[in-house]
Amino acid sequence: MSSFSVTEPSKRSKWFAGTLVILYALITMIPLAWIMLTGFKSPADAISYPPKVVFEPTLEGYVNLFTQRTRQTQEYLDANPPENWRDEIVRQYDMVIVGPSKFGERFLNSVIIGFGSTFLSIFLGTLAAYAFSRFKIPLADDLLFFILSTRMMPPIAVAIPIFLMYRQLGLSDTHLGMILLYTAVNISLAVWLLKGFIDEIPREYEEAALIDGYTRFQAFYKVVLPQAATGIASTAIFCLIFAWNEYAFAVLLTSGTAQTAPPFIPTIIGVGGLDWPAVAAGATIFLIPVMIFTILLRKHLLRGITFGAVRK
């Protein structure tokens, strides 16, 4: 099989492509792997030089992440023997657990705000994209550009006006305020991406549904939406990743009840010295929801559902 073939790549190009992919994977995966490993190290192992790849795993980082601890006198410690494995871990530092940390709450805030704004962006974005795609709208191009232009400003440039506005409206440090803000930023992305996807769905499907006795909204809901599932899924992933990772707005506009995980995680450092394992543990847990969401929607990212039903 030395002959040249157009469809089958040669051995050399396969080998080359494979190497490139592995190299790229290594570059992107090593920091992630390092974060995950650090979460299971002791503080001493985390900062040792040269860095340790082989070490004795401990859940210390995770215990520190989820708990608040205080240092106690030897008498107190002797009088109160450790009740469970968590107590035993913090006892090494003459500490006792006094309660849960705020990480759980902050993480929940991230979930509410991230998924809430993603849902709202997709909901509004799909309707707007459908309208832009199917109906004659006066100044449609200008409106689309205006929608996109909201994305061109860096968050930090608008943060102060938004901060003042939110204070007046009573929206600062609220879930609703953050959901609305992230939706406003994401909606441009959602409208543009989804318009592209909906443009590709032939109008005949809706027309067939209209003829079959459905209303315009039913046709949209029952015929267009399933066709656009691929686009909606990938748009949702992009929106969630933005809202989930957003730091600048969150650090400026939230401090308590609605604070998300990204501005909270760095504050862990200050609690008990440079507690890198706890920070790494927080980062690891913070990664999980987006990972699960992406894996769940992965099959929708593969195109080809509509293949063959319409001859082009």
Next chain:
Amino acid sequence: MAQIQIKNVRKEFGDFVAVKESSFTIEDGEFFMLLGPSGCGKTTTLRMIAGLELPTSGEIYLDGEEIGQRPPSERDIAFVFQMFALYPHMNVRKNLSYPLVSQGMPRAQVKAKVEEVAAILGITDILNRPVGGLSGGDRQRVALGRAIVRDPKAFMMDEPLGALDAEFREHMAEELRALHDRMNATTVYVTHDQLEAMQMGDKIVVMNNAVVEQFGTPQEIYDKPATMFVADFIGSPSMNFLNFDGVVSEGETSVALNGHPIAVPRQMQGSSGSLVFGVRPEHISLSDAGDYRGEVLATEYLGTTQIVTLDTPNGEVKARIDSTQVAKVGEKVGLNFEAPKVTLFDASNGLALLSELNQGVLSHG
């Protein structure tokens, strides 16, 4: 089933006029062809009947009821799309059930009806297959099934055979006509293929540039074209046009072509100036005798007949003659025209002049 009446229907898209005031009637149970070149407004007309476009002005009557401005769901008209437009996320059975489900029909009844239609179309064995992997013909059958399953008042078909291979097309055309004969449903069928229109239609409307050029049975349209456009568009090869200048007065039975008198049907309308003598290739015969002569330029052998291209003083002419007759390139021969089948046109507006031949069919303006 139903009669459909189109009255002065006009459609504009912004500044562009897609259909100018058009009127015609589709009788109950007719297989009705909307024929014309692309961009002539035939699909727009069809979509207006179905309710996918609303007319700018004019009325559409379905069984005497004005439906011009109603949404498609309130018209009870089925539509077969050129690209089939089967719902890609559903299997064949669900595609067929969909129009019935919208009417709120009970499940068991839907199932029975779908099986019945599937049996008629011979697609029972693919009912549970996804539509993605179906062949063109099967997709076409499913699209037809989705249209007939709810017994609508009328069917609209937008070039339903356009997406099929030539070989399969003929077969499907026969199947479609047989299906129509069996159900006797009013059908409006859009096509740009004049052969398809002649072959399948009970009646044909020929459209060009947003205007209805002629409306009648295939024979009427073929034998008695109302305009030069129709005469040229229908038939293969199309009608010969011999240009001449002259005067035709009422009651005249011959015209002078290059000084030779040629018989024509008795004229009912006078005209003068730039005129056109229109004759179909099969209405020309060649012989050694004959005053009007031409030189053979080429011959095309077609089995039982042959097409001979001749150079005449009034332009190039194609004649369809028996293939046993010998015609040599370069030979000068006499042309004889079958007088009763000739149509004269006014070259300035392209309209046919009224004569004994076409007076029963034509109604100018």
